[in-house]
Amino acid sequence: MEAAYITIHNKIKDDIDLGIWKIGQRLPSERDLADDFGVSRMTLRQAITLLVEEGVLTRKVGSGTYVASTRVQEKMRGTTSFTEIIQLQGKIPSSKLLSYTKTFPNEKERQMLQLDAKESIIRMERVRYADDLPVVYEVASIPERLIKTFKKEDVTNHFFKTMTDNGYRIGKSHQTIFARLANDKVSKLLQIGKKQAILALRQVSYLEDGQAFEYVNSQYVGDRFEFYLENN
Known part of the structure; x- marks a missing residue:
């Protein structure tokens, strides 16, 4: 019972x-x-x-x-941008860009994004907010050839919308979620206690033609964000 x-x-x-x-x-x-x-x-x-x-x-x-009024939910089905998720919750999304660099991918990025050895990527590091409350720290890696004509602010502020506005059709995503402890840097950025448990998400997003267009490592504050599954 x-x-x-x-x-x-x-x-x-x-x-x-x-x-x-x-x-x-x-x-x-x-x-x-x-x-x-x-x-x-x-x-x-x-x-x-x-x-x-x-x-x-x-x-x-x-x-x-x-x-509670601070938790945001993400439905684990399909591919949805952080901005859309926050807006659907009736909150105001925002981001703080920490770095934006053109570089060569590491081995994991090459594997996840299906890149040739000589291809370059844009790697951007951000803190994402909901109503000015830090929710997630993320590092996103994007094939540079896909976005080389885009304005930097369009990529950093509303990447998924910029992709669709430029004719790209977004398809599925693969996600892995696990628990970990926040390091000192992440604790400070997310305004949480040192070594606090957080939700880590690794996600690869694909276009409808199967081409990977983003590999992102995210670290979410557990009591401000939750994931839930919905099956048809």
Whole structure:
């Protein structure tokens, strides 16, 4: 039988997904919720604590428990740009460019992008934001021949849109997600604690003709971003 606190956890999460509890809305007190669910406050607190740890809820000292407003969701189906994901969540996307360099690819980049040894790439390093809150640090590698006529700001600010505006048809992507600890550089850029656990994503994006056009390594703040799967 499912533990009582898991049942409560699932019910509250489902209500949030359905919009019964709105983003930023304050939940009733633990006493009132415990009475509503017919459980002890200890059991109710277990469910709330788990939801806080998952980033679904947030506690404000002296104020109460609220539906979190900082987490962004990405549906793991198809290929979607970060800008589109953030906009679909009703947030304002922005980026800080750390570097933008024409260089020769390393062995991994050559393999992922299916490049010849003498081909060059553009490697750009960015921090991506949602409503001015840092969400992800990423290093993207792009075959230089595909974008050599593009303006730098068009590539760094809205790369996928620039590709489609120039006649490219974007197809599928391959993604690998794993957990890791943030190093000192990433911790500082993402404004999180040193050695905090983060979600790492490696993604290769392809055009409809099967040509790889971007290889990106991203590191997401776990309590500000989540991935979910949707099957047809």
